Amino acid sequence: MIALQDIQQAAKRIESVASKTPYAYAPILSKKCGYKIFLKKENLQVTGAFKLRGAFNKIAKISQEEKNRGVVAASAGNHAQGVAFSSNYFQIPATIVMPENTPLTKVNGVKSYGASVILHGSNYDEAYAYAVQYAKDHNKTFVHPFADYDVMAGQGTIALEILDQAKDLDAILVPIGGGGLIAGIASAIKQINPKIQIIGVTAAGAPAMRESFQLGRPVDSTQVRTIADGIAVRDTSPVTLKIILETVDDIVEVDDEEIADAILFLLENQKLVVEGAGAVGVAALLYEKLTLPENANIAVVLSGGNIDVTMLSVIIEKGLIKSYRKMKLIVTLVDKPGSLMKLTEILASVSANIVQIGYDRTSANLAYGDANVSIGLETKGKEHQEQIRELLTRHGFRFYEEK
Missing domain, CATH: 3.30.70.260 (ACT domain)
Incomplete structure (x- = not known):
């Protein structure tokens, strides 16, 4: 697992740029689910998602020579903005490779921080392969979105904030895509208070990490399809899986209908705009995926809020008809x-x-x-x-x- 000292040092590194996001009791959700639910609102982070933490910690640690040469990343959204923001902070060149079908709003969001954007490939995996090769060819540092210990340490700072903000806690619900977020959070929690359960939540349309967790070995998917694009990862990383097997208590899954209902629930009842990946924990609660004792104190990480407006309008429209x-x-x-x-x-x-x-x-x-x-x-x-x-x-x- 990630050393607690590394996570604590990451917290000091990022404190000048990353917001200590709100941690608030959710009374309506608590009454509906029979638990005491608290929301960790990373959707209110500076770049709209937790990814800033890991990206900034990674870039802050590389040498000045590496900074001067610049960094490269592959992402369809949140990681891209985290890397672009951090690169702008250190005044270093950044190149972000994004899939060709990335919404223009996300492309413009990355460019607004001064990063260069290359559109390549029909999906994340094709963009990722191109970005890795591009970094090698141009002698630049590649910033991996999850399978990097410095990135995971940065994400783990969320756990330190939760423990500082929470009076009592039985479990934390964490979205899982590539696994960097839950690996960082679980590493910190299990070294500070191992009694707290760490429960991951995957999208049914991106099942690789859940299946790998159940089998105890990496299993890749042939394809992914989910509205939770932030966790739509096809292949399992052996790096993050190893930590997850050591530290995570359980992984549950939710489907797109359940995720959409959770997005609408948060919008209507909590006045929060949350993207699909960020809403999976709430979906797991609404659809009774957990087997925790009644009135358990549960923290839910709302990992991001950068949802495409068109997708949000479709979810609202369908939700109104369903209700x-x-x-x-x-x-x-x-x-x-x-x-x-x-x-x-x-x-x-x-x-x-x-x-x-x-x-x-x-x-x-x-x-x-x-x-x-x-x-x-x-x-x-x-x-x-x-x-x-x-x-x-x-x-x-x-x-x-x-x-």
Whole structure:
């Protein structure tokens, strides 16, 4: 495991740049889950994620000669910003290799810190391979996102803050991608208070580390697919797995539907914007993945908040439909004056608020003289939606719902 002294020294190194992020009780989540839940809000870190800690610690430790030559990293988001921010702090050149499909907002975020960006490959693994070779060819230092002891030591500083902020603690929930975050946190915790359980949470669409943990040896995935892009790691690192096998008590997994629900829950109930990777711990709680004693004190690391706005809008839209607060109808009308007015009057009579409407009279599957009206409605729950369906049926409207 990572030596406690190295983690403590990392904490001193990063204290001038990394925020000591809030650690706060979550009453609504606690009541819902039957535990005492505390949120470690790394989504409020300077760069929007914990990755700054490890990147800064690594770059701070390299020699001045290495600094002058510059650093290279591969990342689709949070690690990229951590390296770019740290390089800007030390006024050294940084080159970040990002997959070609990286959202423009993330590319611009890295460039805003003065780093150069190379777009290469269709996924992280292709970008990573190119970045490693690029660093060798140009005699630059490669800053690995997780399989580096200095990086892991930096991430472990979160554990020191939690122990300083928490009065009592039974377990810590930590997201797992490549494993650098949980390796650092678990190393610190097990050397200070080994009774505290460390529980990792992976995405079902990126199962490599969980399967490796269960088998006790590295297992790679053939592909990854998850909305939690921050932990979408295909291959298992033997470096981080060794530490995880020594220090982590259990690993559970959550799927994309559960992650999306957790993102929406945090947005609505905690007023926090959290990315998919950062929300997996809350997803594990909401969907009862844990077997801890009732009223256990649990810290949940919200690892980052750099979610793509487009993805967030999709999650919100789907969440509103799943929770019966929005419904989408396709209603077939006789295409004549007054038909649409009659429909809207009926909807108004039950206080269904129309937020979107479209009129189609030309689709090939429509009978001549008919029209389809697509309507988006704000509703007040399941019973309200049943009332709307019943009323439309009673007035002879043909309709179906879009899910």
